[in-house]
Amino acid sequence: ETGVTQTPRHLVMGMTNKKSLKCEQHLGHNAMYWYKQSAKKPLELMFVYNFKEQTENNSVPSRFSPECPNSSHLFLHLHTLQPEDSALYLCASSPAEGADEKLFFGSGTQLSVL
């Protein structure tokens, strides 16, 4: 148990569906992150929230919409996705933003877009 919980573990959705990924951390951290892990490609940072404020949007298409209602919860709302969006979506948290802050990762949501 890493302290970062993601649900669901697996998700299959059509291109016209709307779904949400959820991440919750019980570590008392103030920064939360969404990463995308595609097969044979480097891990890509998508969004960063620090103290509930979005501090990074790494040129992510608008069909991905993050939400951070508090420091413990992070959502990724999905709509009109494309098949190339199929990937493992990893949530992470750290005590705060900073290069010396260690990231704690959840187990990820494996997303398949049909």
Next chain:
Amino acid sequence: GEDVEQSLFLSVREGDSSVINCTYTDSSSTYLYWYKQEPGAGLQLLTYIFSNMDMKQDQRLTVLLNKKDKHLSLRIADTQTGDSAIYFCAEGMDSSYKLIFGSGTRLLVRP
């Protein structure tokens, strides 16, 4: 640009040492990390090294950093079947939380 490269696959026999290599391009990297990802799980931080260090040892793990060649390696002594996983190298920039990850090296430990 920023780039972190790793070989895709490594196979070793149980009890042998494993060496996973990584090269990076940004000389301003302050921190270099090794993460481990077991099947069905998220990434777990194994160890990290500051850029002003050449070596760091932590039990069975030895990290070597060659700043001149921008080369990082992770040596696992007495490799066990439980070490089978994907290992990610990552670099952290000077004042940023943004980590640049490699594509990962899949380590297979044969009995």
